[in-house]
Amino acid sequence: MTSHRLGPEDGASSSRRAGARTTKAEFLARVRGEMAKTPGLFVAAPAERPAQPRQRLELLRRELSERWPQTLERFRAEFERVAGVFHRVPTAADVPAALERICRERGARRVVSWPSEELGVALAPVLSAAGIAVESMPRAVPPDAERLRIRAAVAEADVGVTGADLAVAETGTLVLVAAAGRPRSTSLLPPCHVAIFDRTVLVESLEQVGLALEAWHEGPAPPERGAVINFITGPSRTADIELTLTRGVHGPKEIHALFVDGGLGLHG
Amino acid sequence: MTEPLITTPLRERAAQALGDRFLHEALDIATTRFIALRRDAFGDFPEGEALRDRARAIKEATLQRLDAHLETLVANIERLGGHVHFATTAEEAREIVLDIARRTGARMAVKSKSMATEEIHLNDALQAIGVTPVETDLGEYIIQLAHERPSHIIAPAIHKTKGQVAELFSRELRRPGLPADPEVLTKIAREELREKFLTADLGITGANFAVADTGTVVLVTNEGNGRMVTSLPRVHVAVMGVEKVIPSMTDLAVFLAILAKSATGQKLSVYTTLVQGPRRPGELEGPDEFHLVLLDNGRVAQLAGPLRESLYCLRCGACLNVCPVYRQIGGHAYGYTYPGPIGILLTAMLNGPASVRDLSHASSLCGACADACPVRIDIPRMLIELRREVNVRGIAPRSERIVFKALARLLRSPTLYRLAARIGRAAQRPFVSDGRIRALPSFFGEWTKTRDLPSIAARTFQERWRDLS
């Protein structure tokens, strides 16, 4: 090694006028200038990205549909390993009763949920009859005052009910893509989160998640897509006080996965 | 701007740490636990080794075309309605964030754990313009209430007992008589911070990765504070070192598969949050403004420099846990934002080699760090390079340089060497006990303050060899 360029005194930093802001052009020019000092220094090639990811994802889904029971079994095992609670019901019609039971066991009186069009199942009739209030999230954005009221309601709720866009067997992870009618806070603010899903969202590995992410970003985003994608792997946790594992520090203390054998009729 | 040079010498800071019995025990328990968790996680994961190679190759390849990837990232974030700022120095990065805070009339900023904002000492600067910064990672929150600094990059408050935390919360949060029970204390923190999340105007985060192709900033947390901070306040600012950019979502999947395993032994952290600009038109929640501050602060100069490889670092903390020096003295003794073996290199990168004059020796060069590192950074090689650099630049203590120079001449000449051995044998007599030299006079004392020397043997190997033949 011949160069002795260590540390900021060799950089452009010291010569900058006070108060002047670095522009994009200056910043990138400096990056380029430094890189030019050692042409061919790096030998690695970038990672291979899948060509036509949408098509490949479709293919993968078809393959996966043939072995979903194994995938589900592995998801269940991993989900339980990260302290998730797994439930399984035969048909969509059984979902409200299963939810009612979850609520009853916890003494939950207030539920917030994604609207029935997003879940593929209507919860309100059964839950209301059991004396549990259900607030469905709006699919169109209401005025600011109403948005604030909804946020407060979500923060006060006992249970939040969502769907899921992927369920990852390798890690027991649920992937939720925010969108119109699929807000972020439903799975975050209430102390208990229940995600309802079926076999169509099961994938085996993080690598397959990578493919799904590529596919979702091929071409322009659909207009209803939100700005956040969340991977959720178990309940919120911390070990910051004497390494004692404690759940529910900011996010939910409990997470439930509710699998519907007969399907939800959402994803085609 | 660089970090203020530490005035207490490393020797004293280390001695202090070594004398703190609880710190010692806590460090031992924490690092031992992290090592075991990491070992088990990779033990169950045969693909792990190949993925580490891939991850390293991705970092290398990305830095090779860093300008192009940054350009793509910027274009995509702007397409999504976000703003990108360019900070050459820490000071510039601070000014950028302060401007955003002033312009949006922010009063309170909630922060999720971020080494980059610690590196630029953002909290003090926010405070100075009347914006209250609130750390929301539980460990960081404890540290902030106690006016201390983090001791581990993954577990910032491992040096505190639950009793100390109970006392701290009772006093600072005016909730007298709290029990020393992590469950109760965590619940209190949840309540206190929940209110802050819902009222803060500004959310400030770092970034674990940024995916150029899709304009995505990726945050990994276990507590969920990263999600709160990026969804509830009106404005979200992410501060990120330029080296965190990766090309594609395919690459992201590779890194996610090894990051948490290396840090805490989890297959994935609880929350991985992919942020793509501000709230979209149809969305109920999310910030109205999204800003990304790209930080140089000494990094770009190393793109072709001797510390280049430290730019691969994922900040997982694995090299801290396995480091025999870190395990003895803990994060505080290093004195800068980034502790541990990689911390020495990052400190040299950010603050110049003079800042690590002593620190560059705070490693036994045993190589455990390089073995543990998910992207196989050759930390020992760079530490040796750094020591050499410190020496060449004349940053090392004068006495040490004179002695080493003399030693070099001596070792090159057999006659001089034999003569010196004979003189040394006579001269050392007053200082030897049990075959060790524990304290030397005058400027040689610097050396023996922290090290014992073996005494010069009564007869050299050469002399004994002569007798045998």
Ligand code: SF4
């Ligand atoms: S140097 Fe490697 S092991 Fe150490 S924190 Fe960085 S990525 Fe982790």
